[in-house]
Structure formats: structure tokens, C-alpha cells
Amino acid sequence: MTPDQFATGPSSACPAHSGRLPLYGPEFAADPHGTYAALRRHGGAAPVELAPGVPGTLVVGYQAALDVLRDPIRFPKDPRRWQANVAPDCPLLPMMGYRPNALFTDGAVHTRLRSAVTASLAQVDSNVLRGWVETTADSLIARLAHVGQMDLITEYARVLPLLVFNSMFGCPSVIGDRLVQGMSGIFEGIEAEKFNMILGEAIMELVAYKRANPGPDVTSWLMAHPAELTDEEMLSQLVTLIGAGTEPVQNLIANTMLLLLSDDRFADGLSGGSLSIEDALDEVLWMDPPIANYAATYPPKETDLDGVWLPADQPVVVSFAAANTDPSLASDVRAGNRAHLAWGAGPHTCPAQSHGRLIATAAIEKLLDKLPGMELAPPPEGLQWRPGMFHRALTALPVRFPPVSVPAPVPVATENPPAPPAPLAMPERPDFSDTERPRWWRTLVGWWRGQ
Incomplete structure (x- = not known):
């Protein structure tokens, strides 16, 4: 041709x-x-x-x-x-x-940038990560278990990855909320320029905050890596990492729950059959991958x-x-x-796939354990999908279940508890005037806008 x-x-x-x-x-x-x-x-x-x-x-x-x-x-x-x-x-x-990050570069530049990403992600302890997921899931479920219904998107799948990644990246929630708002907007491609600015300013605030408050988190580890990321590289790496860890993980949780609740093969498996949550994840990653x-x-x-x-x-x-x-x-x-391409292939294979799969698996296990008897509220054909070519994402996933009383989780003392993330006491969004903003901030805003 x-x-x-x-x-x-x-x-x-x-x-x-x-x-x-x-x-x-x-x-x-x-x-x-x-x-x-x-x-x-x-x-x-x-x-x-x-x-x-x-x-x-x-x-x-x-x-x-x-x-x-x-x-x-x-x-x-x-x-x-x-x-x-x-x-x-x-x-x-x-x-x-x-963006000057590992996603948009090749060769030696890509190798340098990716080394900072993989080294920083490798410092995230999988047991600590699972603990964050399970504690967050328990808290979210306890708030709604007595009601007998919820929207798994807005009240669980969207909130859980955000809270977990706030811990992973040492990100105050007031910044994290806008990160997800901006990322969701650019995935849909509606008013993309507006949401790109929301995302960019939120990440700039995170970088400024972590410079003043470094801690045991991915943002701080990226800053300290021998690759010596520039301001632009730092900003761009965080866009990719946080983008890959929130919107796609949300969709992986929701799409897998839809499969588990609508497909008899998996519904039977959850009652003692042969198909497991891991099998459902594999099916979604093959048939309806979140990206x-x-x-x-x-x-x-x-x-x-x-x-x-x-x-x-x-x-x-x-x-x-x-x-x-x-x-x-x-x-x-x-x-x-696991031969699907949901995580990519070649030199740009997703470096955080094990983290994403762990978060989704633990989040789904908690739902099914704490809320037995869950079922879809509308029939599957009544559900709607969000616009945008990049993702496969539901607008809502309403479910109902027998109301139960689930106590709020109590932190369990351990002999060597993991170090907490850097202090997240940031009661309101920073409000710098143009003269108060650091010079690097103004430079980055101009760069982000293509000026």
C-alpha cells in the first residue's frame, strides 16, 4: 500500500x-x-x-x-x-x-532518565505499599458499608489510588486532588489545555513542597538521584509517574470489578470456583486495558x-x-x-507495573472481603464509558450490597514500623504573588505553556 x-x-x-x-x-x-x-x-x-x-x-x-x-x-x-x-x-x-522524560526520549537520554525512575520505584517496599492500600481501603469501606450502596468509581476506585500515591510521593492531599483533576481532564481530551495547566501547577507545587520537606518518598528520591534531573525533567517525570499511577489504576480496579460482578465465570470463581481475582485482572488487561x-x-x-x-x-x-x-x-x-501488551513492551515497558497490579489486587480483595453479596445496581449494558481514545474508563459503577457494620481500621503496631511520609500539613494551596514565586517556578510555567 x-x-x-x-x-x-x-x-x-x-x-x-x-x-x-x-x-x-x-x-x-x-x-x-x-x-x-x-x-x-x-x-x-x-x-x-x-x-x-x-x-x-x-x-x-x-x-x-x-x-x-x-x-x-x-x-x-x-x-x-x-x-x-x-x-x-x-x-x-x-x-x-x-516532555523531557523517559516516555518521550530514546537512547542515552532515555537510559539516564529511566534509571532515576526505576531506582526510585525500587525503594518502595511492597509490604509497606500493600499496607497503605489495605488501610486506605478499610477506611473508605468503613465509611459506606452501612449504607448498602456506593459508586465504586467516585467513592472508591478514584479515591484509593490518589491517597496511596499521596503517601508514595509525599504529596499533600490539597495538591493531590488537583493532580487527579488535571490528569483525568487531559485523558478525556475535553478542555485539555485548561486541565493541563491545573496538572502542571499542582506538580510544580509538589516539587516546591518536597524541596522544602524532603522525605522517604518517590519525589524526594528522584530529586536526590545521581541522574541530577533538571527542573523540567523533574516536573515531566512526575507527570508520567503520577499519571500512570492514578487514572489507569482507577480504571483497572473498576474494569476488573465490572468483570467480577457481571461475568458468571468469575462470579462462580469467587464462591470457590477455579477463576480468581488474578485471573480477572489478566482478562481485563487483555480485553479492556485501562490504557x-x-x-x-x-x-x-x-x-x-x-x-x-x-x-x-x-x-x-x-x-x-x-x-x-x-x-x-x-x-x-x-x-x-501475561503476554498481553497492557504494560507496553521493549525499552519503554512500564516500570511501575508491579506496583499498579499490587494496588489493584489489594483494593479488590478488600472490597470482596468486607462487602460480601455485592452486585451491580444497573445491568452492565446500562453503564456508560467516558470519552477519550487514551483510556477505557467508566463514568460510574453503582453497586449494592447487604449493609454491614465495619469498624474503622486501627493502626497495628509493629516492631519496625515503616517511616511515615513527609509531613502533609498544608492546610491550603500556596498563594504566591508573581514577585514571591521563585524564579524557577516562573520559568517552568512559561516552559509548560510552550512560551
């Missing part, structure tokens, strides 16, 4: 988008797998419209996705040549625009992928959801199968 043919696409595709199927809007959110099935007629990669007026390529084949993810020479991560030719208010830029389409790359020249020619300097986005459900895969066994 030639580049011209690729840009035109099959005559059966939507003429309103010049032959490119759109990856946005309520229709795509309601049935993304229908779009993926239509795109497979092109082969392993297909022309799409990523946002109104923004063309790109979506990789829908499993082997084609591996070829892209494992080859940073042909498929580099730096988007700046593409970015120079899109409008500054493009809703994709908060998620796909260049559905991402890992954008930007070929510097026209490139052949699986017999399809890709234009130069145009985004090539990997669809983890489509690749995982590629009909050409030899086996459809999901339980215990």
Missing part, C-alpha cells in the same frame, strides 16, 4: 473523515472494539483521525505492535517535529506533546510496517486493546497469561 492509498483508506470508511475512522466521540467510547474490527481490514496498521483534523496511524495487530514498541530507531518517541505542525490548542498535546491506545511514536521518514506505508512525522499510536484482541493470536486463553 502506498502512502497516498494509506491516506485515502477504503471507500467504506466514513467520508466525513477522509476515510479515517475517528478515535473520539461517544460512538467510539461506546464501542471501541467495533472500530478496531473495522480497522483490521487494512492489516496490522490503519489510518485514523486521532482528534478532529489530526491524522494518525493506529497499530491494531499484535505482532505489528511489538515491532513498533521494540524498535526505537525506526519508531522514535520524540514528537517535536510533528508537534511543530499542529495547533497549540490541539487536545492531544497534553498527552502526546513533548487502551497510547505509546505514540513518530517515524522520521516514510516507513513500512506490516506491508503498510506510514507517513513521516505523523503519530503512530499503539492500540493495546486492539493488539491484545488480534484474531490472529494463536490462543484465546487469558487466565494466567
